[in-house]
Amino acid sequence: MARTTGSDGERTEAAVREAAVSLIARLGYEAMSMRQLAAEVGVQAAALYRYFPTKEDLLFTLMREHMEGLLNSWERARPATTDPVARLDAYVRNHIAFHIERRHATHVSNMELRSLSHDRLTQILKLRTTYEKELRTILRDGADAGLFSIDDTGLTAMALIQMMTGVIVWFRPGERLSIAEVTTTYLSMTMRLVGARIDTHGIAPPRGSAPLISP
Amino acid sequence: MARTTGSDGERTEAAVREAAVSLIARLGYEAMSMRQLAAEVGVQAAALYRYFPTKEDLLFTLMREHMEGLLNSWERARPATTDPVARLDAYVRNHIAFHIERRHATHVSNMELRSLSHDRLTQILKLRTTYEKELRTILRDGADAGLFSIDDTGLTAMALIQMMTGVIVWFRPGERLSIAEVTTTYLSMTMRLVGARIDTHGIAPPRGSAPLISP
DNA sequence: CCATTAATAAAACGAACGTTCAATTAATTC
DNA sequence: GAATTAATTGAACGTTCGTTTTATTAATGG
Numbered sequence: 001m002a003r004t005t006g007s008d009g010e011r012t013e014a015a016v017r018e019a020a021v022s023l024i025a026r027l028g029y030e031a032m033s034m035r036q037l038a039a040e041v042g043v044q045a046a047a048l049y050r051y052f053p054t055k056e057d058l059l060f061t062l063m064r065e066h067m068e069g070l071l072n073s074w075e076r077a078r079p080a081t082t083d084p085v086a087r088l089d090a091y092v093r094n095h096i097a098f099h100i101e102r103r104h105a106t107h108v109s110n111m112e113l114r115s116l117s118h119d120r121l122t123q124i125l126k127l128r129t130t131y132e133k134e135l136r137t138i139l140r141d142g143a144d145a146g147l148f149s150i151d152d153t154g155l156t157a158m159a160l161i162q163m164m165t166g167v168i169v170w171f172r173p174g175e176r177l178s179i180a181e182v183t184t185t186y187l188s189m190t191m192r193l194v195g196a197r198i199d200t201h202g203i204a205p206p207r208g209s210a211p212l213i214s215p
Numbered sequence: 216m217a218r219t220t221g222s223d224g225e226r227t228e229a230a231v232r233e234a235a236v237s238l239i240a241r242l243g244y245e246a247m248s249m250r251q252l253a254a255e256v257g258v259q260a261a262a263l264y265r266y267f268p269t270k271e272d273l274l275f276t277l278m279r280e281h282m283e284g285l286l287n288s289w290e291r292a293r294p295a296t297t298d299p300v301a302r303l304d305a306y307v308r309n310h311i312a313f314h315i316e317r318r319h320a321t322h323v324s325n326m327e328l329r330s331l332s333h334d335r336l337t338q339i340l341k342l343r344t345t346y347e348k349e350l351r352t353i354l355r356d357g358a359d360a361g362l363f364s365i366d367d368t369g370l371t372a373m374a375l376i377q378m379m380t381g382v383i384v385w386f387r388p389g390e391r392l393s394i395a396e397v398t399t400t401y402l403s404m405t406m407r408l409v410g411a412r413i414d415t416h417g418i419a420p421p422r423g424s425a426p427l428i429s430p
Numbered sequence: 431c432c433a434t435t436a437a438t439a440a441a442a443c444g445a446a447c448g449t450t451c452a453a454t455t456a457a458t459t460c
Numbered sequence: 461g462a463a464t465t466a467a468t469t470g471a472a473c474g475t476t477c478g479t480t481t482t483a484t485t486a487a488t489g490g
Contacts (some may be wrong), residue, residue: 160378
């Protein structure tokens with residue numbers, strides 16, 4: 001047998017990407033074989049090489065598109081206002097929504113960096129840094145405006161991103177908490193963590209203490 | 216050649232463990248070959264099987280001892296007091312110190328879980344859950360005593376652990392920040408995140424706002 | 431309907447993998 | 461100093477890996 005009835009390059013490539021994200025997330029890049037991936041798609045291993053010249057090319061493509069998707073998502077979600085609190089709010093909401101929606105791809109992008117060549121690793125890290133810089137800018141603007149209390153902008157940004165991205169480790173849709181509840185709680189923790197002074201998010205002030213409003 | 220002069224089982228096994236942690240952290244478990252590991256130790260691959268029956272046994276041993284080390288470390292660091300703030304302080308300090316000191320082993324224990332068999336995965340996760348439960352208890356005690364303001368104890372514990380463990384991703388000894396500075400900042404962020412009411416840690420209150428003292 | 435192109439199968443390649451086995455030498459014991 | 465045990469080598473096993481090559485069939489365009 002050779003070309004099969006109903007075969008379609010575009011559909012096959014999409015199926016390969018989808019299956020690859022799922023398999024790599026579950027087994028790891030090194031542990032997934034091209035034959036396994038092909039079987040998941042329902043083709044022979046050789047057919048994969050029509051779409052991706054090497055296994056690493058496949059991984060890199062998945063990662064790059066994931067990072068670009070994250071940046072595009074933030075581009076669309078970024079509010080017009082200059083208010084740091086509103087911008088931080090939008091950043092957190094977008095980050096959590098995106099990462100919950102694309103749990104598997106995030107897993108791949110975060111865990112398989114060491115399987116990339118030096119050059120490609122640099123490209124992915126550059127995209128990542130661009131994204132993280134957006135958060136650092138928001139934090140610095142907020143600190144400068146006296147709206148946030150932050151010891152170290154860079155460290156706080158890393159801590160926040162790690163905290164937020166960690167949601168994909170334990171969150172499972174349809175379990176105890178809804179996406180909305182999780183987002184609300186993470187927003188609340190974020191605002192407290194950065195010492196946000198003005199409560200525009202319905203976050204209850206600590207019981208028994210004065211609301212966190214500047215004098 | 217066979218047995219080499221000065222060869223010593225104990226020393227070889229220790230060298231294997233050390234090299235394995237380092238190699239697996241750098242390359243990943245699947246990507247590291249037994250021949251590579253043996254070369255790092257300065258021995259033939261077959262010699263490794265005197266100490267670990269299989270590659271997975273080696274991984275499991277490293278992980279189990281790392282998790283037991285973490286639990287023992289907390290056992291020794293746990294304060295006698297019942298005060299949730301002091302206990303949380305001790306938990307954060309111990310967690311960060313331990314994870315910075317054992318960056319590579321932590322990396323292995325967190326990233327290579329999927330390479331374990333079902334039974335062994337369960338054993339490691341059990342140890343991990345035991346450790347995380349300690350934090351949840353502290354948070355719940357603090358919330359019950361009115362010292363912390365926490366939406367969801369379980370979610371907050373996960374967020375804190377992810378935030379703190381994330382330190383191993385970016386922290387490099389001898390760079391911009393010292394361990395003491397990092398610890399102080401993480402403590403400050405933690406206390407704010409849980410809405411700790413009483414400032415017993417020399418954490419400066421937010422500029423321009425009243426100190427966080429219960430009325 | 432014929433020529434061309436797109437999509438795949440089938441088989442094979444050499445290399446590398448985890449692991450085993452037998453032989454060999456160093457250290458230890460009596 | 462002979463017998464025993466500990467530690468290791470070197471070679472080999474069967475398997476699987478990523479990838480390439482060649483052939484074959486389905487879809488497409490004139």
